[in-house]
Amino acid sequence: MLRRLALATLALATATSAFAADADRHVVVISLDGFPAYYLDDPQVSLPNIRALRDAGAATTEGMHVSNPSVTWPNHTSMMSGVRPEKHGVLFNGLPKREAGKPTTVAPERRQQELVHVPLLFDHLKTVGLTSAAINWPCTSGSESIGDNWPDVPKAFTYTTPRLREELQKSGEADKFAAGGAEVHDEIWADTTARIIRVRKPNLVALHLLQLDSTHHQHGPHTPQGRAAAGVLDSLVGRVVQGVEEAGLTDKTTFFVVADHGFIAVTKTLRPNAILRKEGLLTVADGKVASARAFVVPEGGIGMVYLTDPATRDEDRKTIHRLFDNAEGVVAVIDSADFPRYGLPKPEDHLGMSDVIIAVKDGYAVGGAFTGDDLLQSHEQKGTHGFLSTEPKMNALFVASGVGIKPGARLPFVENIDIAATAAYLLGAPLDKPTGRVLTEILTSPK
The missing domain is CATH 3.40.720.10 (Alkaline Phosphatase, subunit A)
Structure with missing residues:
Protein backbone atom coordinates (compact mmCIF):
# COMPACT_ATOMS: atom_id res chain seq x y z
CA MET A 1 0.00 0.00 0.00
CA ARG A 84 -21.45 27.74 -20.86
CA PRO A 85 -24.01 30.16 -19.39
CA GLU A 86 -25.67 27.41 -17.39
CA LYS A 87 -22.52 27.53 -15.22
CA HIS A 88 -21.04 31.00 -15.68
CA GLY A 89 -24.43 32.72 -15.40
CA VAL A 90 -24.10 35.54 -17.98
CA LEU A 91 -27.33 35.70 -20.01
CA PHE A 92 -27.42 39.25 -21.39
CA ASN A 93 -25.14 42.21 -22.07
CA GLY A 94 -25.78 43.13 -18.46
CA LEU A 95 -27.44 41.87 -15.31
CA PRO A 96 -31.16 40.97 -15.53
CA LYS A 97 -33.48 42.04 -12.74
CA ARG A 98 -36.72 40.11 -12.31
CA GLU A 99 -39.46 41.75 -10.22
CA ALA A 100 -42.93 40.42 -9.47
CA GLY A 101 -45.54 42.08 -11.65
CA LYS A 102 -43.04 44.31 -13.44
CA PRO A 103 -41.08 44.17 -16.71
CA THR A 104 -37.66 42.56 -16.44
CA THR A 105 -34.80 45.02 -16.95
CA VAL A 106 -31.13 44.56 -17.85
CA ALA A 107 -28.46 46.75 -16.23
CA PRO A 108 -25.14 46.87 -18.12
CA GLU A 109 -23.05 48.76 -15.59
CA ARG A 110 -22.18 45.85 -13.34
CA ARG A 111 -18.94 44.31 -12.11
CA GLN A 112 -17.51 40.89 -12.87
CA GLN A 113 -18.32 39.71 -9.35
CA GLU A 114 -22.02 40.44 -9.90
CA LEU A 115 -22.21 39.01 -13.41
CA VAL A 116 -20.01 35.91 -13.51
CA HIS A 117 -20.53 32.91 -11.26
CA ILE A 264 -28.24 36.94 -40.07
CA ALA A 265 -30.01 39.46 -42.31
CA VAL A 266 -33.58 40.18 -41.18
CA THR A 267 -36.50 41.98 -42.81
CA LYS A 268 -39.27 41.18 -40.31
CA THR A 269 -39.43 41.75 -36.57
CA LEU A 270 -41.83 40.09 -34.13
CA ARG A 271 -43.38 42.25 -31.42
CA PRO A 272 -44.55 39.73 -28.80
CA ASN A 273 -44.98 42.39 -26.11
CA ALA A 274 -47.58 44.12 -28.29
CA ILE A 275 -49.57 40.89 -28.37
CA LEU A 276 -49.16 40.42 -24.62
CA ARG A 277 -50.54 43.94 -24.16
CA LYS A 278 -53.58 43.06 -26.28
CA GLU A 279 -54.08 39.90 -24.19
CA GLY A 280 -53.99 41.93 -20.97
CA LEU A 281 -50.78 40.33 -19.70
CA LEU A 282 -49.02 43.66 -19.55
CA THR A 283 -50.29 47.21 -19.17
CA VAL A 284 -48.92 50.50 -20.47
CA ALA A 285 -49.07 53.96 -18.91
CA ASP A 286 -47.35 57.17 -19.99
CA GLY A 287 -45.55 55.34 -22.78
CA LYS A 288 -44.01 52.74 -20.48
CA VAL A 289 -44.86 49.23 -19.34
CA ALA A 290 -46.52 49.78 -15.97
CA SER A 291 -47.14 46.15 -15.03
CA ALA A 292 -46.49 42.74 -16.55
CA ARG A 293 -47.54 39.21 -15.75
CA ALA A 294 -45.58 38.26 -18.88
CA PHE A 295 -42.83 40.27 -20.52
CA VAL A 296 -40.37 39.53 -23.33
CA VAL A 297 -36.78 40.76 -23.29
CA PRO A 298 -35.46 40.55 -26.88
CA GLU A 299 -32.06 39.10 -27.73
CA GLY A 300 -32.18 39.24 -31.51
CA GLY A 301 -33.11 35.76 -32.67
CA ILE A 302 -34.79 34.81 -29.40
CA GLY A 303 -37.12 36.43 -26.90
CA MET A 304 -36.67 35.69 -23.19
CA VAL A 305 -40.17 35.43 -21.71
CA TYR A 306 -40.55 36.26 -18.01
CA LEU A 307 -43.70 35.09 -16.20
CA THR A 308 -43.63 37.29 -13.15
CA ASP A 309 -46.73 36.26 -11.17
CA PRO A 310 -46.30 32.87 -9.45
CA ALA A 311 -50.06 32.59 -8.94
CA THR A 312 -50.77 32.69 -12.68
CA ARG A 313 -47.48 31.31 -14.06
CA ASP A 314 -48.88 27.99 -15.30
CA GLU A 315 -51.83 29.68 -16.95
CA ASP A 316 -49.62 32.35 -18.49
CA ARG A 317 -47.22 29.73 -19.84
CA LYS A 318 -50.12 28.08 -21.68
CA THR A 319 -51.10 31.46 -23.07
CA ILE A 320 -47.58 32.01 -24.41
CA HIS A 321 -47.78 28.68 -26.24
CA ARG A 322 -51.24 29.47 -27.60
CA LEU A 323 -50.12 32.84 -28.92
CA PHE A 324 -46.75 31.91 -30.39
CA ASP A 325 -46.44 28.16 -31.06
CA ASN A 326 -47.64 28.45 -34.65
CA ALA A 327 -47.00 32.14 -35.27
CA GLU A 328 -45.26 33.22 -38.45
CA GLY A 329 -41.49 33.30 -38.04
CA VAL A 330 -41.41 31.25 -34.82
CA VAL A 331 -39.34 28.09 -34.96
CA ALA A 332 -39.88 26.97 -31.35
CA VAL A 333 -41.34 27.95 -27.99
CA ILE A 334 -39.01 26.38 -25.43
CA ASP A 335 -39.96 25.64 -21.85
CA SER A 336 -37.52 25.66 -18.95
CA ALA A 337 -37.38 21.86 -18.73
CA ASP A 338 -35.49 21.93 -22.04
CA PHE A 339 -33.08 24.75 -21.17
CA PRO A 340 -30.17 22.41 -20.20
CA ARG A 341 -30.18 21.07 -23.78
CA TYR A 342 -29.23 24.57 -24.88
CA GLY A 343 -26.56 25.13 -22.23
CA LEU A 344 -28.85 27.43 -20.24
CA PRO A 345 -29.79 27.39 -16.56
CA LYS A 346 -33.31 26.81 -15.31
CA PRO A 347 -35.03 29.78 -13.63
CA GLU A 348 -35.07 27.97 -10.31
CA ASP A 349 -31.25 27.84 -10.49
CA HIS A 350 -30.67 31.38 -11.78
CA LEU A 351 -32.90 34.26 -10.67
CA GLY A 352 -32.27 36.16 -13.90
CA MET A 353 -33.24 33.35 -16.25
CA SER A 354 -36.49 33.53 -18.18
CA ASP A 355 -39.34 31.01 -17.89
CA VAL A 356 -39.85 30.46 -21.64
CA ILE A 357 -37.88 31.24 -24.80
CA ILE A 358 -39.39 32.21 -28.15
CA ALA A 359 -36.95 31.30 -30.94
CA VAL A 360 -37.42 32.64 -34.46
CA LYS A 361 -36.41 31.62 -37.98
CA ASP A 362 -33.78 32.96 -40.35
CA GLY A 363 -34.95 36.34 -41.66
CA TYR A 364 -36.92 37.24 -38.54
CA ALA A 365 -35.96 38.97 -35.29
CA VAL A 366 -37.57 39.52 -31.90
CA GLY A 367 -38.15 43.13 -30.86
CA GLY A 368 -39.18 44.73 -27.60
CA ALA A 369 -41.90 47.10 -28.85
CA PHE A 370 -45.20 46.95 -26.96
CA THR A 371 -47.17 49.27 -29.27
CA GLY A 372 -49.15 48.30 -32.34
CA ASP A 373 -51.70 45.56 -32.93
CA ASP A 374 -49.83 43.18 -35.22
CA LEU A 375 -47.17 40.65 -34.26
CA LEU A 376 -45.06 41.24 -37.36
CA GLN A 377 -43.45 44.43 -38.59
CA SER A 378 -41.70 44.48 -41.99
CA HIS A 379 -38.77 46.82 -42.59
CA GLU A 380 -35.63 47.37 -44.64
CA GLN A 381 -32.88 44.81 -44.22
CA LYS A 382 -30.99 44.93 -40.96
CA GLY A 383 -28.89 42.33 -39.22
CA THR A 384 -28.98 40.55 -35.90
CA HIS A 385 -27.74 37.57 -33.93
CA GLY A 386 -29.00 35.84 -30.79
CA PHE A 387 -30.47 32.92 -32.75
CA LEU A 388 -30.18 29.42 -31.33
CA SER A 389 -26.57 28.33 -31.57
CA THR A 390 -27.57 25.36 -33.74
Whole structure:
Protein backbone atom coordinates (compact mmCIF):
# COMPACT_ATOMS: atom_id res chain seq x y z
CA MET A 1 0.00 0.00 0.00
CA LEU A 2 2.76 2.45 0.94
CA ARG A 3 4.64 1.63 -2.25
CA ARG A 4 1.53 2.24 -4.36
CA LEU A 5 0.92 5.51 -2.51
CA ALA A 6 4.51 6.61 -3.12
CA LEU A 7 4.25 5.77 -6.81
CA ALA A 8 0.96 7.65 -7.09
CA THR A 9 2.50 10.67 -5.37
CA LEU A 10 5.48 10.57 -7.72
CA ALA A 11 3.18 10.36 -10.75
CA LEU A 12 1.16 13.33 -9.52
CA ALA A 13 4.30 15.36 -8.93
CA THR A 14 5.59 14.50 -12.40
CA ALA A 15 2.27 15.45 -14.01
CA THR A 16 2.17 18.71 -12.06
CA SER A 17 5.72 19.64 -13.05
CA ALA A 18 4.89 18.96 -16.70
CA PHE A 19 2.32 21.72 -16.49
CA ALA A 20 4.30 24.33 -14.58
CA ALA A 21 3.08 27.78 -15.56
CA ASP A 22 5.36 29.13 -18.27
CA ALA A 23 6.11 32.82 -17.73
CA ASP A 24 7.96 32.87 -21.06
CA ARG A 25 4.86 31.93 -23.09
CA HIS A 26 2.18 34.29 -24.38
CA VAL A 27 -1.32 33.99 -25.77
CA VAL A 28 -3.18 36.75 -27.61
CA VAL A 29 -6.96 36.36 -28.09
CA ILE A 30 -8.53 38.82 -30.53
CA SER A 31 -12.33 38.77 -30.70
CA LEU A 32 -13.95 40.47 -33.68
CA ASP A 33 -17.53 41.02 -32.57
CA GLY A 34 -20.10 39.72 -35.06
CA PHE A 35 -17.55 38.19 -37.46
CA PRO A 36 -19.31 35.16 -39.02
CA ALA A 37 -17.36 32.06 -39.96
CA TYR A 38 -18.56 32.36 -43.54
CA TYR A 39 -16.56 35.58 -44.08
CA LEU A 40 -13.24 33.72 -43.78
CA ASP A 41 -13.64 32.17 -47.25
CA ASP A 42 -15.62 35.00 -48.85
CA PRO A 43 -13.49 36.27 -51.76
CA GLN A 44 -15.20 39.66 -51.50
CA VAL A 45 -13.81 40.23 -47.99
CA SER A 46 -10.18 41.41 -47.85
CA LEU A 47 -8.48 39.56 -44.99
CA PRO A 48 -4.75 39.29 -45.74
CA ASN A 49 -3.64 39.24 -42.10
CA ILE A 50 -6.25 36.83 -40.77
CA ARG A 51 -5.81 34.48 -43.72
CA ALA A 52 -2.04 34.57 -43.32
CA LEU A 53 -2.49 33.46 -39.71
CA ARG A 54 -4.91 30.75 -40.88
CA ASP A 55 -2.56 29.49 -43.58
CA ALA A 56 0.31 29.30 -41.09
CA GLY A 57 -1.84 27.68 -38.43
CA ALA A 58 -5.22 26.06 -37.76
CA ALA A 59 -8.82 26.72 -38.74
CA THR A 60 -12.15 24.94 -39.14
CA THR A 61 -14.43 24.10 -42.04
CA GLU A 62 -17.65 25.09 -40.21
CA GLY A 63 -16.37 27.72 -37.82
CA MET A 64 -16.73 27.92 -34.06
CA HIS A 65 -19.96 26.88 -32.35
CA VAL A 66 -21.17 29.52 -29.91
CA SER A 67 -23.16 29.49 -26.69
CA ASN A 68 -26.80 30.38 -26.10
CA PRO A 69 -27.81 33.14 -26.03
CA SER A 70 -25.65 33.95 -29.07
CA VAL A 71 -24.96 37.51 -27.93
CA THR A 72 -21.82 39.35 -26.89
CA TRP A 73 -21.32 39.14 -23.15
CA PRO A 74 -22.43 35.53 -22.64
CA ASN A 75 -20.13 34.30 -25.40
CA HIS A 76 -17.09 36.30 -24.39
CA THR A 77 -17.56 34.88 -20.92
CA SER A 78 -17.79 31.36 -22.35
CA MET A 79 -14.51 31.93 -24.19
CA MET A 80 -12.76 33.13 -21.04
CA SER A 81 -14.23 30.62 -18.58
CA GLY A 82 -14.40 27.32 -20.48
CA VAL A 83 -18.03 26.80 -19.45
CA ARG A 84 -21.45 27.74 -20.86
CA PRO A 85 -24.01 30.16 -19.39
CA GLU A 86 -25.67 27.41 -17.39
CA LYS A 87 -22.52 27.53 -15.22
CA HIS A 88 -21.04 31.00 -15.68
CA GLY A 89 -24.43 32.72 -15.40
CA VAL A 90 -24.10 35.54 -17.98
CA LEU A 91 -27.33 35.70 -20.01
CA PHE A 92 -27.42 39.25 -21.39
CA ASN A 93 -25.14 42.21 -22.07
CA GLY A 94 -25.78 43.13 -18.46
CA LEU A 95 -27.44 41.87 -15.31
CA PRO A 96 -31.16 40.97 -15.53
CA LYS A 97 -33.48 42.04 -12.74
CA ARG A 98 -36.72 40.11 -12.31
CA GLU A 99 -39.46 41.75 -10.22
CA ALA A 100 -42.93 40.42 -9.47
CA GLY A 101 -45.54 42.08 -11.65
CA LYS A 102 -43.04 44.31 -13.44
CA PRO A 103 -41.08 44.17 -16.71
CA THR A 104 -37.66 42.56 -16.44
CA THR A 105 -34.80 45.02 -16.95
CA VAL A 106 -31.13 44.56 -17.85
CA ALA A 107 -28.46 46.75 -16.23
CA PRO A 108 -25.14 46.87 -18.12
CA GLU A 109 -23.05 48.76 -15.59
CA ARG A 110 -22.18 45.85 -13.34
CA ARG A 111 -18.94 44.31 -12.11
CA GLN A 112 -17.51 40.89 -12.87
CA GLN A 113 -18.32 39.71 -9.35
CA GLU A 114 -22.02 40.44 -9.90
CA LEU A 115 -22.21 39.01 -13.41
CA VAL A 116 -20.01 35.91 -13.51
CA HIS A 117 -20.53 32.91 -11.26
CA VAL A 118 -17.17 31.22 -11.94
CA PRO A 119 -13.52 32.35 -12.16
CA LEU A 120 -12.35 33.63 -15.54
CA LEU A 121 -9.08 32.62 -17.17
CA PHE A 122 -7.56 35.91 -15.95
CA ASP A 123 -8.30 34.86 -12.35
CA HIS A 124 -6.86 31.39 -12.87
CA LEU A 125 -3.64 32.74 -14.35
CA LYS A 126 -3.10 35.14 -11.47
CA THR A 127 -3.19 32.22 -9.01
CA VAL A 128 -0.26 30.59 -10.84
CA GLY A 129 1.77 33.78 -11.14
CA LEU A 130 1.02 34.75 -14.75
CA THR A 131 -0.04 38.19 -15.94
CA SER A 132 -2.85 39.37 -18.20
CA ALA A 133 -4.38 42.37 -19.95
CA ALA A 134 -7.92 42.87 -21.26
CA ILE A 135 -9.00 45.62 -23.63
CA ASN A 136 -12.76 46.10 -24.09
CA TRP A 137 -13.40 42.56 -22.85
CA PRO A 138 -16.91 42.07 -21.41
CA CYS A 139 -17.65 41.10 -17.81
CA THR A 140 -14.25 42.13 -16.45
CA SER A 141 -15.16 45.39 -14.75
CA GLY A 142 -13.75 45.46 -11.24
CA SER A 143 -11.44 42.49 -11.84
CA GLU A 144 -8.62 42.19 -9.34
CA SER A 145 -6.71 39.77 -11.57
CA ILE A 146 -6.05 41.82 -14.74
CA GLY A 147 -2.96 44.01 -14.77
CA ASP A 148 -4.20 46.35 -17.51
CA ASN A 149 -7.96 46.39 -17.86
CA TRP A 150 -10.13 48.66 -20.03
CA PRO A 151 -13.45 46.83 -19.69
CA ASP A 152 -16.45 46.68 -22.04
CA VAL A 153 -18.91 48.51 -19.82
CA PRO A 154 -20.67 51.90 -19.80
CA LYS A 155 -18.41 54.61 -18.36
CA ALA A 156 -15.47 52.36 -19.18
CA PHE A 157 -12.79 54.84 -18.06
CA THR A 158 -14.28 54.82 -14.57
CA TYR A 159 -13.40 51.15 -14.34
CA THR A 160 -10.10 51.19 -16.27
CA THR A 161 -7.09 50.23 -14.15
CA PRO A 162 -5.41 53.41 -12.84
CA ARG A 163 -2.03 52.98 -14.56
CA LEU A 164 -3.61 52.42 -17.97
CA ARG A 165 -6.14 55.24 -17.50
CA GLU A 166 -3.34 57.68 -16.64
CA GLU A 167 -1.35 56.64 -19.72
CA LEU A 168 -4.37 57.14 -21.97
CA GLN A 169 -5.04 60.56 -20.51
CA LYS A 170 -1.44 61.71 -20.83
CA SER A 171 -1.17 60.52 -24.43
CA GLY A 172 -4.41 62.24 -25.45
CA GLU A 173 -5.94 58.92 -26.50
CA ALA A 174 -8.66 59.28 -23.87
CA ASP A 175 -9.88 62.55 -25.42
CA LYS A 176 -9.59 61.13 -28.94
CA PHE A 177 -11.60 58.09 -27.85
CA ALA A 178 -14.33 60.22 -26.27
CA ALA A 179 -14.74 62.26 -29.47
CA GLY A 180 -14.59 59.31 -31.88
CA GLY A 181 -16.99 56.71 -33.21
CA ALA A 182 -16.79 52.95 -33.63
CA GLU A 183 -13.86 52.96 -36.06
CA VAL A 184 -11.82 55.30 -33.84
CA HIS A 185 -12.61 53.21 -30.78
CA ASP A 186 -11.44 49.99 -32.42
CA GLU A 187 -8.24 51.66 -33.64
CA ILE A 188 -7.40 52.96 -30.18
CA TRP A 189 -8.19 49.63 -28.54
CA ALA A 190 -5.95 47.81 -31.02
CA ASP A 191 -3.08 50.32 -30.68
CA THR A 192 -3.38 50.23 -26.89
CA THR A 193 -3.18 46.45 -26.98
CA ALA A 194 -0.07 46.53 -29.19
CA ARG A 195 1.58 49.04 -26.85
CA ILE A 196 0.84 46.97 -23.75
CA ILE A 197 2.35 43.93 -25.46
CA ARG A 198 5.50 45.87 -26.36
CA VAL A 199 5.92 47.50 -22.95
CA ARG A 200 4.63 44.99 -20.40
CA LYS A 201 4.56 41.66 -22.25
CA PRO A 202 1.63 40.05 -20.37
CA ASN A 203 1.19 36.29 -20.67
CA LEU A 204 -2.44 36.62 -21.79
CA VAL A 205 -3.93 39.48 -23.78
CA ALA A 206 -7.64 39.60 -24.67
CA LEU A 207 -8.86 42.23 -27.14
CA HIS A 208 -12.47 42.81 -28.26
CA LEU A 209 -13.24 44.97 -31.33
CA LEU A 210 -16.78 46.18 -32.06
CA GLN A 211 -17.32 48.03 -35.33
CA LEU A 212 -18.32 45.04 -37.46
CA ASP A 213 -21.15 44.20 -35.07
CA SER A 214 -22.61 47.71 -35.24
CA THR A 215 -22.22 47.78 -39.02
CA HIS A 216 -23.98 44.44 -39.41
CA HIS A 217 -26.83 45.54 -37.14
CA GLN A 218 -27.36 48.61 -39.31
CA HIS A 219 -26.95 47.08 -42.77
CA GLY A 220 -26.86 43.30 -42.39
CA PRO A 221 -24.12 40.83 -43.39
CA HIS A 222 -23.05 40.15 -46.98
CA THR A 223 -23.23 43.88 -47.68
CA PRO A 224 -20.55 46.27 -48.96
CA GLN A 225 -20.56 48.01 -45.58
CA GLY A 226 -20.11 44.74 -43.67
CA ARG A 227 -17.33 43.48 -45.90
CA ALA A 228 -15.53 46.83 -45.68
CA ALA A 229 -15.72 46.84 -41.87
CA ALA A 230 -14.33 43.30 -41.78
CA GLY A 231 -11.41 44.46 -43.87
CA VAL A 232 -10.69 47.30 -41.45
CA LEU A 233 -10.64 44.83 -38.56
CA ASP A 234 -8.17 42.68 -40.48
CA SER A 235 -5.77 45.63 -40.61
CA LEU A 236 -6.12 46.09 -36.84
CA VAL A 237 -5.31 42.41 -36.31
CA GLY A 238 -2.18 43.14 -38.32
CA ARG A 239 -1.26 45.97 -35.94
CA VAL A 240 -1.47 43.65 -32.95
CA VAL A 241 0.64 41.01 -34.72
CA GLN A 242 3.18 43.74 -35.47
CA GLY A 243 3.17 44.71 -31.80
CA VAL A 244 4.11 41.14 -30.89
CA GLU A 245 6.93 41.24 -33.46
CA GLU A 246 8.24 44.55 -32.10
CA ALA A 247 8.17 43.13 -28.58
CA GLY A 248 10.40 40.29 -29.74
CA LEU A 249 7.77 37.72 -28.79
CA THR A 250 6.91 36.15 -32.15
CA ASP A 251 8.59 32.86 -31.25
CA LYS A 252 6.78 32.76 -27.89
CA THR A 253 3.21 33.76 -28.80
CA THR A 254 0.06 31.93 -29.87
CA PHE A 255 -2.79 33.84 -31.51
CA PHE A 256 -6.49 33.06 -31.44
CA VAL A 257 -8.58 35.23 -33.77
CA VAL A 258 -12.21 34.53 -32.97
CA ALA A 259 -15.70 36.00 -32.73
CA ASP A 260 -18.61 35.82 -30.34
CA HIS A 261 -21.31 35.00 -32.92
CA GLY A 262 -22.26 35.17 -36.57
CA PHE A 263 -24.96 37.30 -38.18
CA ILE A 264 -28.24 36.94 -40.07
CA ALA A 265 -30.01 39.46 -42.31
CA VAL A 266 -33.58 40.18 -41.18
CA THR A 267 -36.50 41.98 -42.81
CA LYS A 268 -39.27 41.18 -40.31
CA THR A 269 -39.43 41.75 -36.57
CA LEU A 270 -41.83 40.09 -34.13
CA ARG A 271 -43.38 42.25 -31.42
CA PRO A 272 -44.55 39.73 -28.80
CA ASN A 273 -44.98 42.39 -26.11
CA ALA A 274 -47.58 44.12 -28.29
CA ILE A 275 -49.57 40.89 -28.37
CA LEU A 276 -49.16 40.42 -24.62
CA ARG A 277 -50.54 43.94 -24.16
CA LYS A 278 -53.58 43.06 -26.28
CA GLU A 279 -54.08 39.90 -24.19
CA GLY A 280 -53.99 41.93 -20.97
CA LEU A 281 -50.78 40.33 -19.70
CA LEU A 282 -49.02 43.66 -19.55
CA THR A 283 -50.29 47.21 -19.17
CA VAL A 284 -48.92 50.50 -20.47
CA ALA A 285 -49.07 53.96 -18.91
CA ASP A 286 -47.35 57.17 -19.99
CA GLY A 287 -45.55 55.34 -22.78
CA LYS A 288 -44.01 52.74 -20.48
CA VAL A 289 -44.86 49.23 -19.34
CA ALA A 290 -46.52 49.78 -15.97
CA SER A 291 -47.14 46.15 -15.03
CA ALA A 292 -46.49 42.74 -16.55
CA ARG A 293 -47.54 39.21 -15.75
CA ALA A 294 -45.58 38.26 -18.88
CA PHE A 295 -42.83 40.27 -20.52
CA VAL A 296 -40.37 39.53 -23.33
CA VAL A 297 -36.78 40.76 -23.29
CA PRO A 298 -35.46 40.55 -26.88
CA GLU A 299 -32.06 39.10 -27.73
CA GLY A 300 -32.18 39.24 -31.51
CA GLY A 301 -33.11 35.76 -32.67
CA ILE A 302 -34.79 34.81 -29.40
CA GLY A 303 -37.12 36.43 -26.90
CA MET A 304 -36.67 35.69 -23.19
CA VAL A 305 -40.17 35.43 -21.71
CA TYR A 306 -40.55 36.26 -18.01
CA LEU A 307 -43.70 35.09 -16.20
CA THR A 308 -43.63 37.29 -13.15
CA ASP A 309 -46.73 36.26 -11.17
CA PRO A 310 -46.30 32.87 -9.45
CA ALA A 311 -50.06 32.59 -8.94
CA THR A 312 -50.77 32.69 -12.68
CA ARG A 313 -47.48 31.31 -14.06
CA ASP A 314 -48.88 27.99 -15.30
CA GLU A 315 -51.83 29.68 -16.95
CA ASP A 316 -49.62 32.35 -18.49
CA ARG A 317 -47.22 29.73 -19.84
CA LYS A 318 -50.12 28.08 -21.68
CA THR A 319 -51.10 31.46 -23.07
CA ILE A 320 -47.58 32.01 -24.41
CA HIS A 321 -47.78 28.68 -26.24
CA ARG A 322 -51.24 29.47 -27.60
CA LEU A 323 -50.12 32.84 -28.92
CA PHE A 324 -46.75 31.91 -30.39
CA ASP A 325 -46.44 28.16 -31.06
CA ASN A 326 -47.64 28.45 -34.65
CA ALA A 327 -47.00 32.14 -35.27
CA GLU A 328 -45.26 33.22 -38.45
CA GLY A 329 -41.49 33.30 -38.04
CA VAL A 330 -41.41 31.25 -34.82
CA VAL A 331 -39.34 28.09 -34.96
CA ALA A 332 -39.88 26.97 -31.35
CA VAL A 333 -41.34 27.95 -27.99
CA ILE A 334 -39.01 26.38 -25.43
CA ASP A 335 -39.96 25.64 -21.85
CA SER A 336 -37.52 25.66 -18.95
CA ALA A 337 -37.38 21.86 -18.73
CA ASP A 338 -35.49 21.93 -22.04
CA PHE A 339 -33.08 24.75 -21.17
CA PRO A 340 -30.17 22.41 -20.20
CA ARG A 341 -30.18 21.07 -23.78
CA TYR A 342 -29.23 24.57 -24.88
CA GLY A 343 -26.56 25.13 -22.23
CA LEU A 344 -28.85 27.43 -20.24
CA PRO A 345 -29.79 27.39 -16.56
CA LYS A 346 -33.31 26.81 -15.31
CA PRO A 347 -35.03 29.78 -13.63
CA GLU A 348 -35.07 27.97 -10.31
CA ASP A 349 -31.25 27.84 -10.49
CA HIS A 350 -30.67 31.38 -11.78
CA LEU A 351 -32.90 34.26 -10.67
CA GLY A 352 -32.27 36.16 -13.90
CA MET A 353 -33.24 33.35 -16.25
CA SER A 354 -36.49 33.53 -18.18
CA ASP A 355 -39.34 31.01 -17.89
CA VAL A 356 -39.85 30.46 -21.64
CA ILE A 357 -37.88 31.24 -24.80
CA ILE A 358 -39.39 32.21 -28.15
CA ALA A 359 -36.95 31.30 -30.94
CA VAL A 360 -37.42 32.64 -34.46
CA LYS A 361 -36.41 31.62 -37.98
CA ASP A 362 -33.78 32.96 -40.35
CA GLY A 363 -34.95 36.34 -41.66
CA TYR A 364 -36.92 37.24 -38.54
CA ALA A 365 -35.96 38.97 -35.29
CA VAL A 366 -37.57 39.52 -31.90
CA GLY A 367 -38.15 43.13 -30.86
CA GLY A 368 -39.18 44.73 -27.60
CA ALA A 369 -41.90 47.10 -28.85
CA PHE A 370 -45.20 46.95 -26.96
CA THR A 371 -47.17 49.27 -29.27
CA GLY A 372 -49.15 48.30 -32.34
CA ASP A 373 -51.70 45.56 -32.93
CA ASP A 374 -49.83 43.18 -35.22
CA LEU A 375 -47.17 40.65 -34.26
CA LEU A 376 -45.06 41.24 -37.36
CA GLN A 377 -43.45 44.43 -38.59
CA SER A 378 -41.70 44.48 -41.99
CA HIS A 379 -38.77 46.82 -42.59
CA GLU A 380 -35.63 47.37 -44.64
CA GLN A 381 -32.88 44.81 -44.22
CA LYS A 382 -30.99 44.93 -40.96
CA GLY A 383 -28.89 42.33 -39.22
CA THR A 384 -28.98 40.55 -35.90
CA HIS A 385 -27.74 37.57 -33.93
CA GLY A 386 -29.00 35.84 -30.79
CA PHE A 387 -30.47 32.92 -32.75
CA LEU A 388 -30.18 29.42 -31.33
CA SER A 389 -26.57 28.33 -31.57
CA THR A 390 -27.57 25.36 -33.74
CA GLU A 391 -28.25 27.82 -36.57
CA PRO A 392 -25.16 27.50 -38.84
CA LYS A 393 -25.08 31.22 -39.59
CA MET A 394 -24.35 31.83 -35.90
CA ASN A 395 -21.03 29.98 -36.26
CA ALA A 396 -18.17 32.35 -35.49
CA LEU A 397 -14.68 32.94 -36.81
CA PHE A 398 -11.91 30.69 -35.48
CA VAL A 399 -8.23 30.86 -36.41
CA ALA A 400 -5.32 29.71 -34.25
CA SER A 401 -1.71 30.38 -35.20
CA GLY A 402 1.77 30.78 -33.81
CA VAL A 403 3.80 28.85 -31.28
CA GLY A 404 2.38 25.44 -30.45
CA ILE A 405 -0.11 25.41 -33.34
CA LYS A 406 0.27 22.81 -36.08
CA PRO A 407 0.50 24.47 -39.52
CA GLY A 408 -2.29 23.37 -41.82
CA ALA A 409 -4.37 21.77 -39.06
CA ARG A 410 -8.07 21.68 -39.86
CA LEU A 411 -11.04 20.63 -37.74
CA PRO A 412 -14.72 20.46 -38.75
CA PHE A 413 -15.58 22.82 -35.86
CA VAL A 414 -14.60 23.83 -32.36
CA GLU A 415 -16.67 25.02 -29.39
CA ASN A 416 -16.04 28.47 -27.99
CA ILE A 417 -15.59 26.97 -24.52
CA ASP A 418 -12.46 25.29 -25.93
CA ILE A 419 -10.63 28.64 -26.14
CA ALA A 420 -9.97 29.02 -22.40
CA ALA A 421 -9.02 25.38 -21.99
CA THR A 422 -6.54 25.48 -24.88
CA ALA A 423 -5.05 28.87 -23.98
CA ALA A 424 -4.50 27.79 -20.37
CA TYR A 425 -2.90 24.55 -21.56
CA LEU A 426 -0.50 26.44 -23.84
CA LEU A 427 0.50 28.65 -20.90
CA GLY A 428 1.29 25.60 -18.78
CA ALA A 429 -1.63 26.27 -16.45
CA PRO A 430 -4.47 23.91 -17.42
CA LEU A 431 -7.94 24.64 -16.11
CA ASP A 432 -9.51 22.40 -13.50
CA LYS A 433 -12.38 20.44 -15.10
CA PRO A 434 -13.61 22.91 -17.72
CA THR A 435 -16.56 21.97 -19.90
CA GLY A 436 -14.45 22.86 -22.91
CA ARG A 437 -11.54 20.72 -24.01
CA VAL A 438 -7.95 21.25 -25.05
CA LEU A 439 -7.76 21.22 -28.85
CA THR A 440 -4.91 18.72 -28.97
CA GLU A 441 -5.51 18.00 -32.67
CA ILE A 442 -4.17 21.43 -33.63
CA LEU A 443 -1.17 21.44 -31.27
CA THR A 444 2.34 20.61 -32.46
CA SER A 445 3.37 18.73 -29.33
CA PRO A 446 0.55 18.05 -26.85
CA LYS A 447 1.86 17.49 -23.34
